[in-house]
Amino acid sequence: MHSPRPGFRAVSKFESLFAYEKPLTDGYKLxxxxxxxxxxxNYVLTNQVGEFLVLDRPTVETFVRHHLPADNPAYxxxxxxxxxxxxxxxxxxxxxxLKARTKLRRFANxxxxxxxxxxxxxxHSCPYCQVSRQSDDxxxxxxxxxxxxxxxxxxxxxxxxNIKIEFxxxxxxxxxxxIKFIVERAKSINELQKxxxxxxxxxxxxxxxxxxxxxCRVHNxxxxxxxxxxxxxxxxxxxxPGNDSYQRTIEGINRVRSTLGRNQVNALMTTSxxxxxxxxxxxxxxxxxxxxxIFLRTxxxxxxxxxxxxxxxxxSNEWLKFYFDGLDYIxxxxxxxxxxxxxxxxxxxxxxxxxxxxxFVDLRSPAGIGIGAIIYNYxxxxxxxxxxxxxxxxxxxxxxxxxxxxxxxxxxxxxxxxLAPIEESFAASVPMCTDCAFEPFCGxxxxxxxxxxxxxxxxxxxxxxxxxxxxxxxxLIELMRSDVEVRRIFTKWANQAC
Amino acid sequence: MLTLSGHALELKNFPSDSRGTVVRxxxxxxxxxxxxxxxxxxxxxxxxxxxFGAYITVGKDARRSAPTGSKAIFLSDEFSYLADGDxxxxxxxxxQVRVLYRRNSHHNHFLMTERCNHYCLMCSQPPxxxxxxxxxxEILQTIPLIDPSTREIGFTGGEPTLLGEDxxxxxxxxxSYLPNTAIHILSNGRLFKDIEFAKRYAAIGHxxxxxxxxxxxxxxxxxxxxxxxxxxxxxxIRGILNLKRLNQRVEIRMVIHQQTYKRLPQLAEFIVxxxxxxxHVALMGLEITGFTKANLDILxxxxxxxxxxxxxAVSLLADSRIQVSIYNxxxxxxxxxxxxxxxxxxxxxxxxxMPECEGCREKENCGGFFSSAKVRYSSHIKxxx
Numbered sequence: 001m002h003s004p005r006p007g008f009r010a011v012s013k014f015e016s017l018f019a020y021e022k023p024l025t026d027g028y029k030l031x032x033x034x035x036x037x038x039x040x041x042n043y044v045l046t047n048q049v050g051e052f053l054v055l056d057r058p059t060v061e062t063f064v065r066h067h068l069p070a071d072n073p074a075y076x077x078x079x080x081x082x083x084x085x086x087x088x089x090x091x092x093x094x095x096x097x098l099k100a101r102t103k104l105r106r107f108a109n110x111x112x113x114x115x116x117x118x119x120x121x122x123x124h125s126c127p128y129c130q131v132s133r134q135s136d137d138x139x140x141x142x143x144x145x146x147x148x149x150x151x152x153x154x155x156x157x158x159x160x161x162n163i164k165i166e167f168x169x170x171x172x173x174x175x176x177x178x179i180k181f182i183v184e185r186a187k188s189i190n191e192l193q194k195x196x197x198x199x200x201x202x203x204x205x206x207x208x209x210x211x212x213x214x215x216c217r218v219h220n221x222x223x224x225x226x227x228x229x230x231x232x233x234x235x236x237x238x239x240x241p242g243n244d245s246y247q248r249t250i251e252g253i254n255r256v257r258s259t260l261g262r263n264q265v266n267a268l269m270t271t272s273x274x275x276x277x278x279x280x281x282x283x284x285x286x287x288x289x290x291x292x293x294i295f296l297r298t299x300x301x302x303x304x305x306x307x308x309x310x311x312x313x314x315x316s317n318e319w320l321k322f323y324f325d326g327l328d329y330i331x332x333x334x335x336x337x338x339x340x341x342x343x344x345x346x347x348x349x350x351x352x353x354x355x356x357x358x359x360f361v362d363l364r365s366p367a368g369i370g371i372g373a374i375i376y377n378y379x380x381x382x383x384x385x386x387x388x389x390x391x392x393x394x395x396x397x398x399x400x401x402x403x404x405x406x407x408x409x410x411x412x413x414x415x416x417x418x419l420a421p422i423e424e425s426f427a428a429s430v431p432m433c434t435d436c437a438f439e440p441f442c443g444x445x446x447x448x449x450x451x452x453x454x455x456x457x458x459x460x461x462x463x464x465x466x467x468x469x470x471x472x473x474x475x476l477i478e479l480m481r482s483d484v485e486v487r488r489i490f491t492k493w494a495n496q497a498c
Numbered sequence: 499m500l501t502l503s504g505h506a507l508e509l510k511n512f513p514s515d516s517r518g519t520v521v522r523x524x525x526x527x528x529x530x531x532x533x534x535x536x537x538x539x540x541x542x543x544x545x546x547x548x549x550f551g552a553y554i555t556v557g558k559d560a561r562r563s564a565p566t567g568s569k570a571i572f573l574s575d576e577f578s579y580l581a582d583g584d585x586x587x588x589x590x591x592x593x594q595v596r597v598l599y600r601r602n603s604h605h606n607h608f609l610m611t612e613r614c615n616h617y618c619l620m621c622s623q624p625p626x627x628x629x630x631x632x633x634x635x636e637i638l639q640t641i642p643l644i645d646p647s648t649r650e651i652g653f654t655g656g657e658p659t660l661l662g663e664d665x666x667x668x669x670x671x672x673x674s675y676l677p678n679t680a681i682h683i684l685s686n687g688r689l690f691k692d693i694e695f696a697k698r699y700a701a702i703g704h705x706x707x708x709x710x711x712x713x714x715x716x717x718x719x720x721x722x723x724x725x726x727x728x729x730x731x732x733x734x735i736r737g738i739l740n741l742k743r744l745n746q747r748v749e750i751r752m753v754i755h756q757q758t759y760k761r762l763p764q765l766a767e768f769i770v771x772x773x774x775x776x777x778h779v780a781l782m783g784l785e786i787t788g789f790t791k792a793n794l795d796i797l798x799x800x801x802x803x804x805x806x807x808x809x810x811a812v813s814l815l816a817d818s819r820i821q822v823s824i825y826n827x828x829x830x831x832x833x834x835x836x837x838x839x840x841x842x843x844x845x846x847x848x849x850x851x852m853p854e855c856e857g858c859r860e861k862e863n864c865g866g867f868f869s870s871a872k873v874r875y876s877s878h879i880k881x882x883x
Contacts, residue, residue, distance in 0.1 A: 014619060014793065017757070020723040051771060070719075076761065080716040080768055089718035091732040094739065095772045354818065355771050484810065491817040 020088075024070040028079075028086040031096065035060060036437035043437075044477060049099040050351050050440040051081040054481060099355050106359045107366070111158040113373035115166045115386060116151060116182060118143045119175035120378055124204055124240045127308040128272055128299055142175045143378040148182050150404035151376040155186070156193055157409040163190075166200040166224075168375070168386065173203050176212055183219050200224055205252025206240065213259045223256045225249060227267035227289070229275060229282035237272050253289060263292075270297050271322060273313035279326035283340075287333070293341030296326050298468060301451050302390035316467045324475055331479075334489045341493050345476060349494035351441045352476070356498035361385070363443035363469075365427035370401065370418040380404040384418050387447040398450060421446035421456040432460040438473045499869040500847035501576040503596040510570040512590035520598065520639040521552060525582035538571065540580060552588075556580060571595065585643045587636060598636070601645050605845035607652035608637050610665065614657040616686050617726040620753055620797050622788040625656060634664045641668070642675045650680040659689040666698055673704045680706040684751070687711035688730060690737030700744035708747040708777065711738055714758050716768035724757055735772075742775050749778040755797040759804040766811035770818045779815055781808065782843075783826030787870040794874065801831045802878045808832075812839055829864045830880045837863075844868055854879040 031047065038044040043060045046052045055063070055074055062068045063084075068075055070086075078084045082092045120141035122129075155163060165186060167179050183199055190197045199221040216223065228234040231246040238245040249267075256265040267289075269275075269282060279296070286294040298319050305311040326342065333340045350358040361368035369384035376382055380403045383389040388399025399421070402412040412418070425446035427433040433442070448465050449458030460466045480487045524537040527547045539550035541564065546553065552569040556578050564570035571588060573580075573595065580586070583601035588594075599606050610633060614625035644651065651672065658665050672681055681704060690696040711734060714724040718731035741748050750769060754762065762781070769779060783801060784790060790797055801808075808824070815822040816839070824836060825843035832840055842849075842865045850869045855861055858881035867875060 014617070014726060015723070017720065017723045020719045020728070024719070049771075076717045076720075077764065079718075080761075080764055081771075088722070089732050091718075091735045094736065098739070099771065353770075355774050488813055488817060491814060495817060495819050 021070055024086050024088060026087055027066055028068075028084045030064065030066075031082055031085055031092070033083050034435060034437040034439065036435075038474065038477070044474075045083060046437045046440050047081065047083060047096070048440060049082075049096065049103055049355070051083075052352065052437070052477070053077055053081060053083070054477065102355050103357045106357055107371070109160040109162065111371055111374050112160040112162045112359075113164050113166060113361070114151075114155045114158070115168045115373065115375040116143065116148070116172075117168050117170065117375065117378045117389065118148075118172045118178045118182070120170040121174045122169055122171040122204075123174070123206055124171070124238055124245065126238045128237065128270055128305045128310045141170070141378055143178055143376075143380075145178065145181055147376075147378070147380040147404060148178060149185065150380065151382075152182065152186055152189060154376070154382070154404060154409050154412065156189055156195075160195070162196045162198070164198045164200060166202060168202050170378075171204055171207065172201055173207050173212060180215060183215075183221070187219070198222070203252075204238070204240075204245065204249065205256070206245065206248040208252050208255065213255060216256075216264075217260050221260075223260070223265040225253065225265060225267050226269070227253075227285065228269050228272070229278060230285045233274060233278060233281065234285075236274055237270070250289065262290075267291060268295055268297060270299055271314075271319065272299065272310060276314055276318055276322050279322050280329050283326055283329055283333075287338070287340065292339070293343050293346070294326075294330075295343040296323050297344070298323075300387065300390075301448070302387050302394070306394065316464045316471070319468060320471045320475075323472065327475070327479075331486060331489060335485060339492075341496060343497070345472070345490070346493035346497035348441055348472060348476060349490045350497040353491055353494040354498050358498045360443075362445055362448075363441070365425075365433075365439070365442070365444040366422050367425050367444040367446050369399070369421060369447060370413065371422065374401075376404060382407075382412050384421070385447055387451070391447070391451055396451075399447060421450070424456040425449070430457050430460075436470075438470055441473050442469050499850065500579060502847060503594070504574070504576060505593045506588070506595050507572040507574055508570075509588065509590050509593060510564065510572075511567065512569055512588065514590055516590050518587050518589040518591075518636065520585060520587050520636060520643065522643040523554060523580055523582060523584045523586060524550065538586070540582065554580065554586075583645050585640055598640050599644055599651075601648070603846055604649060605652075605847065606644075606648065606650075607654050607845070608640070609633065609655060610637065610653050610658040610661055610668070611656040613660050614655060614686075615660065615688065615727065616657065616730065618789065619724055619726065619757065619793045620755055620784060620788075620790040622785045622790065623654070623656065624788045631661075631664070634661065634668065637668050638671055641671050644676060644679070646676055646678060648676065648679045650682060651676070652682045652684070654684045657686055658683055659685050659687075659695075663698075666702060669699075669702050669704060669707070673702060677705075681708070682749075683707070683709045685709055685711055686725065686730065686734055687737035687741070687748075688733040690740050691733045693740050693743075696737070696740040696744055696746075699741070700746055708749055709741065710749040710751045710780070712751045712753070713765065713769075714752060715761055716765045717761065720757070720761065738773060738776070742773075747777045749780060750776050751780045751782060753782050753784060754801075754804060754808070755784045756799040757796065759799060759807050762804065762807040763810040763814065766814045770814060770820065774818065774820065776820065778821045778823065780823050780825050780843075781811065782824075785826065785868045785870060786873045787868070791873065798874055800876045800878065801827060802876055805831070805833060809836060812836055826865060826868065828866065828876070828879060829860050830858075830882065831876055831878060840865060842866075852879055855881055858882050 033045055033047045035043045035045045038054055041056050042054050044052055044054050059074050082096050085092050201221060202224045205225050227249055228237045234246040235243050253265055283294055299305055299311050301311045330340055330342050347358045347360045361372050364372060373385060375386050375389055377389050382401045384399040384401055392400055401415045401417050425444035427439050427444045433439050445465050446456035450456055453459055480490055521538045523540050525540040527545055531549055534549040535551050537550055538552040538554050541553055541555040546565050552571060553564045554571045556573045557575055581602060585599040587596045587598055612626040612630050715721040721731040722728055738748055812822055822839055824840045827840055829837060829840060844865055848869045849866050851866045860882045
């Protein structure tokens with residue numbers, strides 16, 4: 001009846017903490033980590049699963065030389081976060097493996113976001129537009145039902161249990177009959193496929209009507225729109241005949257909310273030269289329109305933004321100042337009790353503060369092109385990313401993977417046009433990224449670097465992507481270090497984003 | 499404090515050589531006859547229905563009310579709380595009575611063994627290296643007598659997993675007789691490092707069974723020191739990973755004292771990063787009994803002094819969407835924003851309040867003290883008037 005009795009001691013006495021620290025005299029092993037100077041005195045250290053520490057230079061030096069004594073205050077922090085392994089405990093290896101698997105598990109799902117350019121036509125003529133658009137009467141730029149049908153076949157070849165179909169343009173509502181066709185066809189295919197199927201329409205809302213709203217309600221379709229700030233700024237950035245884009249957008253948002261639900265619509269902003277210095281006005285507009293947060297978005301070097309030279313209108317440091325001012329103001333709102341999120345920070349914070357990976361396409365390595373998101377153009381051409389088709393509209397077809405009428409799923413997914421940029425840009429093996437402590441928070445961005453420097457890797461010391469990203473990583477860490485309440489707010493944001 | 503165990507004033511007509519018997523108390527005078535033989539009737543107002551296996555009377559002058567010739571148990575006023583549906587063990591050899599189950603209580607725990615493979619600095623139930631396997635049968639006899647509408651029962655030790663197959667037998671019996679009763683087990687989790695052992699536990703398939711496992715630090719040396727056993731940290735973590743691999747419900751328990759409070763925020767972060775899938779985290783105040791009394795100098799810290807660590811740990815866990823509770827703390831010591839996490843966790847039979855609590859309007863909502871806290875408690879206890 002009695003099982004063996006492990007661990008009984010002969011004498012009832014207690015041993016000191018020192019007795020349990022004894023084995024540590026035989027030293028420790030370093031687990032994989034990276035370090036980068038943080039400020040004049042300190043370094044930031046990260047491991048591959050995104051845990052980080054800020055330590056002063058002498059401590060880092062002693063640590064990497066294997067001389068850090070167990071009674072140094074940093075020792076237990078380094079051990080707890082799995083930067084070192086000593087003979088007292090080996091379970092850290094198992095935990096690291098578990099965390100690495102958790103961070104990478106999204107990749108196993110493969111392509112989840114499928115974008116359909118149902119029409120290139122648009123009623124707006126935004127100078128920062130990333131897609132060269134056509135005036136809204138040219139039917140030649142609409143997707144056909146045959147192309148949609150072929151594209152859907154490819155969508156359901158993806159093994160992902162979650163499939164999100166996003167309608168893009170141009171202005172997709174200008175080809176609403178095709179949206180109806182695709183939604184109904186996808187749902188019918190899904191009766192057997194049983195994926196978690198979702199739909200989003202990215203629209204300026206200027207032309208939404210009751211029939212469209214009713215269709216969205218019945219099929220539980222989400223709406224994503226553009227709101228650049230208060231009326232004057234929004235209308236300046238987003239001209240359309242009648243100069244009434246702001247009014248139409250706000251009316252549209254309210255109609256969507258009352259028909260589909262409060263959180264069925266979200267808005268995105270783009271920062272133009274005119275936006276700089278007005279971040280507070282922009283955020284206030286989002287607060288006024290009762291949004292739960294804002295995504296402060298920089299401009300991208302594609303499409304009309306290049307042709308009109310709007311992209312060159314401000315530099316990284318101007319953008320960062322805009323972003324930091326905005327973040328300060330948002331934190332002020334939160335401190336005063338108004339819960340409001342900056343979504344880009346939330347994505348990065350999820351990487352820093354949780355064991356999960358939020359899977360944001362621009363901050364993934366391997367890059368999210370093709371294997372995270374893929375786009376089916378109006379003419380049946382398949383691109384590795386939205387930005388990839390924008391480049392194509394400018395004449396650079398580097399990211400063209402094939403055509404739904406000519407190529408099989410295997411030909412598209414295994415094409416060199418997809419595999420080469422993913423492989424070459426993989427951050428952990430790219431010069432400079434491989435040594436950068438911020439790599440676990442960052443991503444490979446082969447399309448951006450190809451567009452700006454002509455190759456998938458780019459030149460990191462002069463990369464604007466690198467400058468902006470690192471600036472934000474440092475700033476977020478600094479904010480958390482100096483203020484316990486900011487850390488609390490950030491933890492809440494992070495857990496919302498994953 | 500309730501007396502759960504003591505001597506009877508007198509036992510009548512029990513064979514003196516008999517082993518302990520486990521018996522359910524009945525206070526219904528119209529009880530169907532076939533059930534009476536196995537039950538002990540609680541005599542209250544002089545009425546003595548026939549046919550019960552035994553009769554219990556409580557109080558000095560109640561002795562005369564037992565029917566002649568029947569087995570009778572006379573108890574002192576300490577046991578006046580006994581009521582219909584409770585279960586007691588009578589041990590005639592040394593005149594002993596122990597209350598095993600109280601139907602009106604939400605705090606019914608069964609000690610499964612006093613043996614343990616830890617030797618914690620603050621153990622409230624110091625381990626004994628004895629053969630106490632008789633307890634297994636007592637529990638197996640008790641379970642069928644428990645009211646099936648009981649919300650929860652607990653199993654503690656010692657270390658219950660040292661029972662091996664007998665632990666699983668008891669849990670299966672509980673599942674069979676009490677399918678709607680939640681089970682809570684306190685274990686150090688080490689033996690679950692063996693996945694086969696963890697699979698046997700999971701195979702019980704109880705729909706509402708949680709196992710509470712202590713982690714006292716994010717650092718192996720400190721945890722091993724607190725439990726006075728090498729390799730405890732590694733084995734416990736591996737045990738938790740195996741249990742969660744098998745979809746078992748796991749709670750992490752942590753006792754805050756002088757040796758553990760400093761790294762409380764780091765422990766919270768460790769849980770968020772490494773064990774984010776646990777079902778509950780309980781951060782507990784010290785109970786001053788057992789080994790804690792002997793080690794009071796190295797354990798005691800006034801809870802007022804670790805409030806900032808507690809705040810950081812609780813907010814980090816809660817903000818990271820992990821269920822967290824504070825046990826065994828008085829509201830007047832806690833930041834108001836921590837009140838929603840504070841639970842009235844102390845078992846009813848040993849839950850008390852101090853003279854400082856006189857007139858406090860939050861007493862109803864406050865967890866109060868262990869009765870053992872008289873030895874030492876915070877010097878910042880203050881009534882909300």
